[in-house]
Amino acid sequence: MTRPRSRSRATGPATRRAVRRAGLALGCLLLLAATACTGGGRDAPRPDGGKDRAADGPLVVASGLDVTGSGGVRRQLVEEWNRRHAGSRDKQAELVELPGDADQQRSQLLGALQSGSARYDVVNLDITWIPEFAEAGLVSPMPPAASEREADDDLDFMKRVHATTVWKGRSYARPFNTDVGLLYHRTDVLTGAGIPAGRQPSADWTWQDLYASVKTLGVSPRSTRDQAGWTTQLKEYEGLTVNVVEAFADVHVKLADADGRYKADPVSLKKGLDALLTRNRLGQVQPAALSSDETSSLADFAAGRAVFLRHWPYAYGALGGMLDPDRYGVNRLPGAAVLGGQNLAVTADSARAEDARALVRFLTSAESERCLLDAGFAATRDSTYRPGAKACWPRVAAALRPSPGATAREGAPKEQSEAARAAYRTTLHDALNAAEQRPRTPYYGAFTHVLQSRVHALLSDETPDTAQAAAELDSALKDAFAGR
Incomplete structure (x- = not known):
């Protein structure tokens, strides 16, 4: 499937969306514990999030647990965004990590977005969930590129990876991190x-x-x-x-x-x-x-x-x-x-969709993608794998770098050589471009x-x-x- 250079916004009738919300919220209450719909635990979404607070507080990014750890790269990228917007209180962002496996996270996100029990501006969706969330009107289509530069930037995403954001001819997200067997x-x-x-x-x-x-x-x-x-x-x-x-x-x-x-x-x-x-x-x-x-x-x-x-x-x-x-x-x-990974989408009910889209663009930028690759994720951009690729944001790179004594301790494994890591990146890039x-x-x-x-x-x-x-x-x- 080719990627559209121009994308239009579309929303379903309000009455249809209200019926869908009520139906799924009821299903969530019947099938799941209350904490599975609204989240639970220290990093779970707050149940008082609703629309009354939609214009207050930070931009909220909901995501599954980061395999790179509690201080992982996703959190570091959100903190870098916050540093770059330190003077703008309304542009600060917060990462909320959902507990459980992928199926449980999907249920929590569906329940929260349908019922309005938690306010999310950006959701990190498994690539297989895009058609479901798009069809239900829970995420907004991405708008057309605002400039030729933005259009060219979009084309840097690997074609097979970007195709996971598209449903019925429209893109509903931007590729964040990808995966392949x-x-x-x-x-x-x-x-x-x-x-x-x-x-x-x-x-x-x-x-x-x-x-x-x-x-x-x-x-x-x-x-x-x-x-x-x-x-x-x-x-x-x-x-x-x-x-x-x-x-x-x-x-x-x-x-x-x-x-x-x-x-x-x-x-x-x-x-x-x-x-x-x-x-x-x-x-x-x-x-x-x-x-x-x-x-x-x-x-x-x-x-x-x-x-x-x-x-x-x-x-x-x-x-x-x-x-x-x-x-x-x-x-x-x-x-x-098989291709795996997650895509970042802006929720249909976000009161600050423009800021949320700017945050998504930052989190999926060439520099951010390099941070993800360096941390162990598979990056979504072709340019990230090429010689001369943009480097990871310096402060994020420093935060992710192991302490000097971590690899020097007695019995610790040796590090892979740069040649081995470069060969691995080539292998990974080739596998992604052929993935199903x-x-x-x-x-x-x-x-x-x-x-x-x-x-x-x-x-x-x-x-x-x-x-x-x-x-x-x-x-x-x-x-x-x-x-x-």
């Missing part, structure tokens, strides 16, 4: 097994190459203590959906078209499910993968319980604090890799729930029947994509 490998284990560097993962590796290496290693895990060929995230949550979509894409199984209409059938679904099961069987997946998320799968890999790992870019920085650089490597995922999208639909929540529950049950079955599972999944997905 990568393959990590234990160089020390492969070398120790007699597999030379030339046979270890490279940009043109396939799953057959991985299977061949696993066969050479001779692993056959029966318990979580055994060494496995590979591990990933197969727990019943969004990580499982990502793994399924990647396996399906490898055998050209498409679940929906660009407008969110269901396109699969029992025959194609069986093909995709067979590919997923083959990947786990021939790859000798770690038994713990069925209950693993990002944290536990990374721990298994770092501990040597898996030789290969499918994970996100931030694992590269995390492994730097666990292993010496000669003990692991990273490359593109064999076959298809998950289905784009306003009913993504229903879709992913159906897929997770059905596929997890299949993976847990000792004698899986993929034909029957595909038929049942087909019926359930038809309903999910139709909003039934």
Whole structure:
């Protein structure tokens, strides 16, 4: 999809929006605890936020937890914005972090925006939520670029990444940080097994190459203590959906078209499910993968319980604090890799939309994107990965820099060389430019729930029947994509 240079504003009828608000707010009260709708905990949104306070206080940015830590890069960027607007009290901003996993955060944001129980000016949305929030009239379309310079700046975003902001021809957000599946490998284990560097993962590796290496290693895990060929995230949550979509894409199984209409059938679904099961069987997946998320799968890999790992870019920085650089490597995922990430959108009810859009532009600027990349996120701009890219804001860079003694302490892992980091950035950029999208639909929540529950049950079955599972999944997905 091409990116529109000019975007128009559109809002639904007020009465329709009022009905939607009331309906979803009631659903939130029935289905979730009160704190799940309005947030809870120290960093959660305040329940007295409503429209009476809409023009007072700071600009509020609602976001999920930052994987770079409590003093992470997102908070540092908001603080940099505040320093640059120190003389303007009405332009100060505040980052509110929502607790829970992605599904819980989505429920909190939907409940808060629909009911008006918390005042947000900017929301950091998972890329899969854009159609749902746009269709419900909860976020505003981005206005046309105000100048040629702004238009050129917009074109700096990677095309596949920017496409995640678009729904029905209009962009509703700006890309903040992106994500893509990568393959990590234990160089020390492969070398120790007699597999030379030339046979270890490279940009043109396939799953057959991985299977061949696993066969050479001779692993056959029966318990979580055994060494496995590979591990990933197969727990019943969004990580499982990502793994399924990647396996399906490898055998050209498409679940929906660009407008969110269901396109699969029992025959194609069986093909995709067979590919997923083959990947786990021939790859000798770690038994713990069925209950693993990002944290536990990374721990298994770092501990040597898996030789290969499918994970996100931030694992590269995390492994730097666990292993010496000669003990692991990273490359593109064999076959298809799914795009992830978050986009910043201005809420439809923000009383200071112009200031909120200026804040979004700052947080997604070339300098801010470099800060995100340096902190371990994947940046959304092409220019960030090129030689001569704009540097991170100096004070943010200083705040993110580890203390001098952190890497000097006895037993601490060595740092990756600049050459290794540059090679990693090239690998990451190439992977992002070839990444696949998950289905784009306003009913993504229903879709992913159906897929997770059905596929997890299949993976847990000792004698899986993929034909029957595909038929049942087909019926359930038809309903999910139709909003039934």
